[in-house]
Amino acid sequence: THVVTESCIRCKYTDCVDVCPVDCFREGPNMLVIDPDECIDCAVCIPECPVNAIYAEEDVPPDQLNFIKLNVELTQAAGWKSITKRKEPPPDADEWKDKTGKLSELVR
Ligand code: F3S
Structure with a gap:
């Protein structure tokens, strides 16, 4: 799977969402995550994120x-819902x- 990391918190640019062929992004109040059961590891979202928040799990x-x-x-x-646009x-x-060290800013 691919993973959304800390840089996304309070940035949530959502450029990643538009390119995802399987709609695997889930939206929280101030960040997105990837549903690991849906992600097909195509990696097209990685270069779309302006803050480089997305990595392949092994990276x-x-x-x-x-x-x-x-x-x-x-x-x-947390029951975060699908975001496709x-x-x-x-x-x-x-x-x-x-900014770094943003985990304390995460709203669930
Ligand atoms: Fe977050 Fe980057 Fe997507 S900031 S919402 S992972 S484009």
């Missing part, structure tokens, strides 16, 4: 490994794009 950086589990949890337990990012998205 997730060591400090982002917790996001592999989080994508599963937020897809399944690009939408406007949050108005302050650009202010968050270079």
Whole structure:
């Protein structure tokens, strides 16, 4: 599967959604995740993300490994719904794009 990592939090640009051939993105209040049961590992979303938030599971950086589990949890337990069309990012998205340590900002 592919995994959405911390950079997405509070950025949520949604460019990734438009190119996904299997509609595997799920939307939370301030980030997206990928449903691992739907992702076909085509990788077309990777270059679309302006903040490089998306990785193949085997390429997730060591400090982002917790996001592999989080994508599963937020897809399944949190009941995040499918998103299939690009939408406007949050108005302050650009202010968050270079920030790290954003996990505490995640709204479930
Ligand atoms: Fe997030 Fe990047 Fe998609 S910021 S919503 S993973 S384009």
